[in-house]
Amino acid sequence: xxxxxxxxxxxxxxxxxxxxxxxxxxxxxxxxxxxxxxxxxxxxxxxxxxxxxxxxxxxxxxxxxxxxxxxxxxxxxxxxxxxxxxxxxxxxxxxxxxxxxxxxxxxxxxxxxxxxxxxxxxxxxxxxxxxxxxxxxxxxxxxxxxxxxxxxxxxxxxxxxxxxxxxxxxxxxxxxxxxxxxxxxxxxxxxxxxxxxxxxxxxxxxxxxxxxxxxxxxxxxxxxxxxxxxxxxxxxxxxxxxxxxxxxxxxxxxxxxxxxxxxxxxxxxxxxxxxxxxxxxxxxxxxxxxxxxxxxxxxxxxxxxxxxxxxxxxxxxxxxxxxxxxxxxxxxxxxxxxxxxxxxxxxxxxxxxxxxxxxxxxxxxxxxxxxxxxxxxxxxxxxxxxxxxxxxxxxxxxxxxxxxxxxxxxxxxxxxxxxxxxxxxxxxxxxxxxxxxxxxxxxxxxxxxxxxxxxxxxxxxxxxxxxxxxxxxxxxxxxxxxxxxxxxxxxxxxxxxxxxxxxxxxxxxxxxxxxxxxxxxxxxxxxxxxxxxxxxxxxxxxxxxxxxxxxxxxxxxxxxxxxxxxxxxxxxxxxxxxxxxxxxxxxxxxxxxxxxxxxxxxxxxxxxxxxxxxxxxxxxxxxxxxxxxxxxxxxxxxxxxxxxxxxxxxxxxxxxxxxxxxxxxxxxxxxxxxxxxxxxxxxxxxxxxxxxxxxxxxxxxxxxxxxxxxxxxxxxxxxxxxxxxxxxxxxxxxxxxxxxxxxxxxxxxxxxxxxxxxxxxxxxxxxxxxxxxxxxxxxxxxxxxxxxxxxxxxxxxxxxxxxxxxxxxxxxxxxxxxxxxxxxxxxxxxxxxxxxxxxxxxxxxxxxxxxxxxxxxxxxxxxxxxxxxxxxxxxxxxxxxxxxxxxxxxxxxxxxxxxxxxxxxxxxxxxxxxxxxxxxxxxxxxxxxxxxxx
Numbered sequence: 041x042x043x044x045x046x047x048x049x050x051x052x053x054x055x056x057x058x059x060x061x062x063x064x065x066x067x068x069x070x071x072x073x074x075x076x077x078x079x080x081x082x083x084x085x086x087x088x089x090x091x092x093x094x095x096x097x098x099x100x101x102x103x104x105x106x107x108x109x110x111x112x113x114x115x116x117x118x119x120x121x122x123x124x125x126x127x128x129x130x131x132x133x134x135x136x137x138x139x140x141x142x143x144x145x146x147x148x149x150x151x152x153x154x155x156x157x158x159x160x161x162x163x164x165x166x167x168x169x170x171x172x173x174x175x176x177x178x179x180x181x182x183x184x185x186x187x188x189x190x191x192x193x194x195x196x197x198x199x200x201x202x203x204x205x206x207x208x209x210x211x212x213x214x215x216x217x218x219x220x221x222x223x224x225x226x227x228x229x230x231x232x233x234x235x236x237x238x239x240x241x242x243x244x245x246x247x248x249x250x251x252x253x254x255x256x257x258x259x260x261x262x263x264x265x266x267x268x269x270x271x272x273x274x275x276x277x278x279x280x281x282x283x284x285x286x287x288x289x290x291x292x293x294x295x296x297x298x299x300x301x302x303x304x305x306x307x308x309x310x311x312x313x314x315x316x317x318x319x320x321x322x323x324x325x326x327x328x329x330x331x332x333x334x335x336x337x338x339x340x341x342x343x344x345x346x347x348x349x350x351x352x353x354x355x356x357x358x359x360x361x362x363x364x365x366x367x368x369x370x371x372x373x374x375x376x377x378x379x380x381x382x383x384x385x386x387x388x389x390x391x392x393x394x395x396x397x398x399x400x401x402x403x404x405x406x407x408x409x410x411x412x413x414x415x416x417x418x419x420x421x422x423x424x425x426x427x428x429x430x431x432x433x434x435x436x437x438x439x440x441x442x443x444x445x446x447x448x449x450x451x452x453x454x455x456x457x458x459x460x461x462x463x464x465x466x467x468x469x470x471x472x473x474x475x476x477x478x479x480x481x482x483x484x485x486x487x488x489x490x491x492x493x494x495x496x497x498x499x500x501x502x503x504x505x506x507x508x509x510x511x512x513x514x515x516x517x518x519x520x521x522x523x524x525x526x527x528x529x530x531x532x533x534x535x536x537x538x539x540x541x542x543x544x545x546x547x548x549x550x551x552x553x554x555x556x557x558x559x560x561x562x563x564x565x566x567x568x569x570x571x572x573x574x575x576x577x578x579x580x581x582x583x584x585x586x587x588x589x590x591x592x593x594x595x596x597x598x599x600x601x602x603x604x605x606x607x608x609x610x611x612x613x614x615x616x617x618x619x620x621x622x623x624x625x626x627x628x629x630x631x632x633x634x635x636x637x638x639x640x641x642x643x644x645x646x647x648x649x650x651x652x653x654x655x656x657x658x659x660x661x662x663x664x665x666x667x668x669x670x671x672x673x674x675x676x677x678x679x680x681x682x683x684x685x686x687x688x689x690x691x692x693x694x695x696x697x698x699x700x701x702x703x704x705x706x707x708x709x710x711x712x713x714x715x716x717x718x719x720x721x722x723x724x725x726x727x728x729x730x731x732x733x734x735x736x737x738x739x740x741x742x743x744x745x746x747x748x749x750x751x752x753x754x755x756x757x758x759x760x761x762x763x764x765x766x767x768x769x770x771x772x773x774x775x776x777x778x779x780x781x782x783x784x785x786x787x788x789x790x791x792x793x794x795x796x797x798x799x800x801x802x803x804x805x806x807x808x809x810x811x812x813x814x815x816x817x818x819x820x821x822x823x824x825x826x827x828x829x830x831x832x833x834x835x836x837x838x839x840x841x842x843x844x845x846x847x848x849x850x851x852x853x854x855x856x857x858x859x860x861x862x863x864x865x866x867x868x869x870x871x872x873x874x875x876x877x878x879x880x881x882x883x884x885x886x887x888x889x890x891x892x893x894x895x896x897x898x899x900x901x902x903x904x905x906x907x908x909x910x911x912x913x914x915x916x917x918x919x920x921x922x923x924x925x926x927x928x929x930x931x932x933x934x935x936x937x938x939x940x941x942x943x944x945x946x947x948x949x950x951x952x953x954x955x956x957x958x959x960x961x962x963x964x965x966x967x968x969x970x971x972x973x974x
Contacts, residue, residue: 044105047085051103051110054081054092054929080112080126088933093126094133106149106167111136113144123147123156123165137165137172141609143629160613183618185645188573193218194565196898198239200549201532203267204247206539209549209563212241214570215580215896217252219267220563222539222551227567230269235576237584237896240283243267245290245335245535253283257583262296262308276313282591282893286327291335295356299327301591301892305340307356318354319361324890324905325349330383332376332453339374339383347395351385351414353455362457364414364464370395372409373487375477378537380453382423383414384485386474398888400818403787404494408471411487411514415463418456422465423516467514469521474512476530480554481537485514488528493784499682507545511558524558574645575615577896578623582614585627585641585901589634592892592903599634606633620645620897627901636904637885637918638860644899655721655746658685658753659694663710665734667699674753677760679792683752686744694730694742701736702729722748755780762943763793766804769947773954775800775846782861783813790819795844802848802950802957805869806943808879812860820868823850832965840961847961849953850875851946854924859883864908866922871910876925878946884921 041052080093080100093100098116105111110126117135121143125134137144142159149155152167155175162175193214200211208219215237217230230250231238241252247267254261259280265273282301289295294310303321308314321327321343328349329340336356341349344367351364351371365371369387376383388409394402413423473490480486491508511525529543533554540552542560550560586607590598610630617623627641660672673696676683687694694700702708703717704727718726723745731739747753759778766776775797779786797803805823825845830838854866854877863882870877887904894900910916926949931941 042104044110045107049105049108050083050085051105051112052081052083053078053101053103054932080110082110083932090933094131102147104147104149106152106154111147111149111154113147115143121145123154136167136170160616181618185619185647186574188571190569191572191645191897193568193570195547196894196896197547197549197565197568198894199241200541200543201241201243202534202539202541202551203243204245204535206534206536206541206551208267209541209551210241210243210250211565211568212239212252213568214572215239215577216570217241217250218568219250220565220567222563228269229570230265230267234573235580237580238263239893240285242285242288242296243535244288244294247535251285251288251296253278253285255580255584255587257587262298264310276308276315278308278315280591282588286329287331287338289331289335289338289356290333293335293356295331295335297329297331297338297340305329305342307338319352323347328373330374330376332380333378333451334380334453337376337453337455339376339385341371341374348391351387353383353457353460355455360457362455362460364460366461370409373475373477375479375485376453377423377479377483378481380451381416381420383416384411384477384479385414386411386477386487388471390471398815400782400787400814400816401821403784403814403818406492406494407473409474410471411467411469411474411477411485413465413467414460415465416453416455416460418459418463420463424465424467424519426519467521468519469512469514478531478533479537480533480540482554483516484554485516486524486531486533486540487512487514488530489523497681511542525552525560574620575617578617578620579614581623581644581895581897581899582611582627584895586611586630588892588901588903589631589639592905593634593636594887594905594907599636601633606630619647620899621647624899631901635919636887637883638887638889638902638904640900640902642900644895644897652719653722653748654715655718655724655726656748656750657687657718657744657746658750659687661700661714665699666710667701667734668708668710668714669699669734670694670696670730672696674750674757676753677756680752680756683756684745684747685753686746689744692742692744694728695732698730698732699734700728700730701739703727718746721746762806762940765940765943766947770802770951773801774947774950775803777803777805779805779807779810779816779819779865781811781813782816782819782865783811786810786813786816786861787818790822794822794846798844798846800846800848801959802954803846803850804853804943804946804950805850806853806946807858807862807865808853808855808942810858810862810865812858812862812864812885814861815868816861816865817868819865820872820874823869823874824872827961830962830965838962838965848959849950849957851950851953852877853942853946854879854882854922855930855942856880856883856921859885859921860888863917863922867917870922870925876949877922878926878928878949879924879942880927880929881923882921884917884919886917 041050043050078099078101080103081090083090098114100112100114103110103112112124113121114124115121120139122135122139123137123144125136139158144156144158147154147156154165154167156163162177163172164175165172191214197211197213200209202209206222208221211218211220217238219228237255238252241250243250249264250267251262251264254263260278260283262276262278263273283298285296285298287297295307297307299305304317305319305327306315306317319342322345323343325343327340329338331338338354340352342352343349346367348367348370350367351374353362353364369389370391371385371387374383374385386409388407390408393405394407415422473492474487476488478486489510489512507527509528510523511528512521513524514521527545529545531540531542533540538554542550542552544550549563551563552558552560590603610626613626624641631639658674659670661668662671673687674685675688676685700708706717708714725743726746727741727743729739729741763776766774777790777793779789825842827840827847829841832838852866852869852875859882863884863886866877866882886908888906889902890905892903908917928942928945934941
C-alpha cells in the first residue's frame with residue numbers, strides 16, 4: 041500500500057492472490073480476468089471508509105501518490121500494463137503512458153516526475169508535459185553468478201543404469217553423460233558440452249556403446265558413441281518433439297525403443313537408421329517396455345479406452361502386434377526371463393478407482409497388483425512347477441554338451457501367440473503396489489513393493505515415504521518372496537544379471553551383488569563435476585523453456601499466438617541477465633504471453649540462504665507495561681496429534697494475559713527482541729519465567745520446546761473458532777467445514793469435519809483460499825447423496841443408508857484466493873445444484889499440469905497440459921473464475937474488529953433457507969406391523 045502526502049488515505053491492492061504471485065515464480069497476472077485480478081482500494085483513515093477504483097476484470101497494482109493524486113499500473117485495456125491516473129474530483133481515469141511493446145513492471149514518483157521500468161529500460165515522465173525520456177544508466181556490478189564455475193552435477197542426476205557386466209554406471213546429469221566406475225577407474229564425462237543438454241542415456245546390451253539424446257531448438261537427435269568417449273559418433277535425427285529412450289535390444293538386429301511426448305511409441309533400427317512408430321497411447325501415460333534377450337520381441341503396455349494398460353507383444357521380424365491381457369487388468373512392468381521362456385509382469389484388477397488420479401475419489405484407494413508369469417511357448421512349463429525327483433532319460437541328440445547350437449537355441453525367444461492368455465500363471469505373493477520387475481542371473485525375480493498412503497497417519501517425517509519402499513525377491517524353488525532391502529526409490533540390473541544399481545532416498549546411489557543377501561556399497565559421485573559458463577547455460581535453458589511451451593502446451597495452436605515472434609522478442613534479453621533469478625523472471629514474462637494459469641517457472645541455481653531457525657511459542661505477543669505480554673495462546677485444538685503447542689502443555693502451560701519475564705535466565709523487556717533469544721531453540725528445552733505481573737511478582741518457571749512453524753496451530757484455531765461461531769449463531773443447527781485445498785489435506789479435513797456433523801440440519805462449506813489439487817468429485821458426491829432407506833433396530837435410534845449424508849440446505853464460501861481445484865469444487869457444487877455460492881469470484885485457473893522435463897540445472901517450467909470444459913462443450917472457468925450467487929467482500933475494517941462479513945452472510949442465508957426447508961427423510965420408523973407376514 042501507499043499513503044498520500046497527508047497520511048490520510050491509504051491505497052492498497054485488494055483481491056491480490058497469494059496463490060499466484062505477481063511476476064514471481066509464476067506466469068503472473070498478465071491478461072487475467074478471473075477472481076484474483078487485483079483491484080485498487082483507497083481507505084480514508086479519518087472516516088474509516090473505503091472505495092474501490094473502477095475497473096472490474098482488470099489487473100491493477102503498484103499504487104502510488106503524487107501529492108493527492110493517485111497513480112497505478114493496469115492492463116484494463118487488455119493490452120500491455122500502462123500507467124493510469126485516477127482523479128478523485130470527477131472520478132475519471134486516464135491512461136498516461138502508451139507502452140505498446142513491453143509491460144510497465146514497476147513505477148514510482150516524486151514531485152512531478154514518474155520513473156518506470158519497461159523492456160529492461162528505465163524511463164522518466166514529466167507529469168505536467170507528458171514527455172517521456174529514457175534514462176541512460178551505466179553500472180558495472182560484480183555479479184558472482186556470471187563467473188565461470190564448477191558445479192556438482194550429482195545434484196541433478198536424471199538417469200542412471202549399469203553397464204553389461206556392472207563395471208560402470210552410466211549417469212546423465214547437468215546435461216552431460218558420465219560413466220562412473222563401480223570399483224576401479226575414474227569418472228569419465230563423455231560429452232563435455234557447453235550450452236547443450238544431453239539426457240536419457242542407455243548402455244548397449246554388449247556394453248560397447250552408449251546412446252543419448254541431444255536437445256536443440258531445431259529438435260532432438262539420438263547419438264550413438266563409444267562407451268570410452270573415443271571413436272566415431274553417429275547421429276540420428278529423432279524429430280522436433282521431446283523423446284525418452286526406453287530400451288536397447290541386442291541380437292543380430294540392434295534397435296532402440298523410445299517414446300515421444302505426443303503419446304507415440306517408436307523404435308529405430310540401428311543398422312539402417314530406419315524409424316518406425318509402433319503404437320499410440322489413448323491418453324497420457326508412460327509406456328513400460330522390455331526387449332527379449334535375442335532382440336526379436338518387444339513387450340509393452342498400451343493404455344486402452346477403459347484406462348487399463350494392456351500387455352502387448354510385438355515381433356520385430358513379422359511386424360505383428362499381439363494383445364495378451366484382453367483389457368481385463370491393468371498391466372505394468374513387463375520383464376522377459378533371460379532364457380526367453382517366461383515373461384513376468386504385474387497386473388491389477390482393482391485399479392479402476394485410481395486410474396484417473398485427478399479425481400479425488402482416487403484418494404486412499406490402494407492399488408493392489410499381483411505378479412504373473414506368462415509361459416511363452418505352447419509346450420512351455422510354469423515356473424512354479426516343482427521337480428518330481430524322478431530320473432529322466434536323456435535323448436541321444438541332447439547328450440552333446442553345450443554346443444554352440446544348443447546355446448543359441450536356448451537363448452532364442454519363441455512365442456506361440458495362440459492361447460497366450462491361457463498360459464498366465466499367478467505367483468503366490470500378496471497383492472500390493474508392485475513395479476520394476478527384473479530377473480537376476482540366479483533366476484530369482486526382483487521387484488519393488490511401494491508403500492501407499494492411507495493405511496496409517498504418520499508423524500511428520502515418518503513413514504509412507506520412499507524410506508518404507510521394499511526391494512522384494514521371489515524364489516521359485518521356495519515359491520515365496522522376501523524383502524531384501526528397505527528404503528529404495530528405484531533400481532536397475534546389469535545385463536548379465538549380476539549387479540544391482542539402487543537409488544536411495546535423498547539421491548544417493550548404491551550397488552549390490554546378486555546373492556542370498558544384499559550388501560549395498562556406495563557409488564562415489566564425487567567425479568560428477570561440470571564447468572559451467574552461466575551465460576551459455578542460461579541461453580540453453582531459455583531456449584528449452586520456450587520449446588517446452590511449444591511442445592507441451594495443451595493447445596497446439598498456442599491460442600493463436602505466434603510463438604516464434606514471442607521468442608524473437610524476449611531472447612535478446614538473455615544476454616543482459618545478471619542472475620539465475622533474472623532468467624526465471626524473463627521466462628515468466630515470456631510464458632505469460634499465453635495468458636494461461638498454472639504456467640510457472642522457477643528453481644535452478646538461484647541463491648538461497650538458510651534462515652536463523654528461530655523457535656516459536658505458538659502465541660500472539662504484545663508489548664505492555666514494558667514487557668512482552670501473551671495476548672493469545674494457540675492450543676492446537678483437540679485431536680491434532682502432531683501439533684505441538686509450546687505454551688499449552690499441561691504442567692508447563694502459560695496463561696493468556698501473563699508476561700514473559702525472562703528466557704533461559706536472561707531478563708526480557710520491551711527493549712529486547714524475544715525472537716533473538718529464541719534462535720536455534722527449535723525442539724530444545726527452553727526455560728521461561730512467566731507471571732501475571734510485569735514487575736515479576738508471583739512469577740514461576742516453565743520449560744517449553746519452541747516449534748519451527750505456527751501455521752497449522754493458527755489455521756486450526758481459525759477453523760475451530762469459525763465452527764464454534766456457526767454453532768453458537770445457529771443454536772447448533774448448522775455445521776461448518778473448512779477445506780484448505782482439494783488434495784490430501786482437503787480430503788482429510790472434509791472427512792474429519794463432515795461426518796462428525798451429519799446430525800446437523802444444514803451446512804456451510806468454506807473453501808476460501810483453497811489451494812487446489814484434485815478435482816474434488818468425492819466431496820460433491822458425498823454432499824449430494826440421496827436418501828435410499830431407513831433401518832429400524834429394536835433399541836436405539838433408526839439409522840439410514842447412506843449413513844454419511846446430510847440432506848438439508850448447504851452453502852459454500854468462496855473467494856479470489858481459491859483456485860485450480862478450488863475453482864472446480866464451487867463449479868461442481870453449483871452444477872450439481874447442491875447449494876449457493878457466497879463470497880467473491882474465484883481465481884480462474886483450470887488448465888492443469890502433469891509432466892514435462894526438468895531444466896538442465898534442476899529448474900522447472902510447469903507447462904499447462906490439459907484444460908477443463910463443461911458438459912455443454914464450452915471452455916469456461918479459466919481466466920474467468922466461478923462467480924458467487926451472493927457477492928460479498930471480506931470487509932477489512934470489519935476484519936480488524938474480528939468480524940467475518942462473508943461468514944456472517946452465509947449464516948444469515950442458510951438460516952433463512954432452513955425456515956422454509958421441509959425435511960424429506962423420515963426421522964422415525966413407521967408403526968410396527970401388527971399382523972404376521974406384513
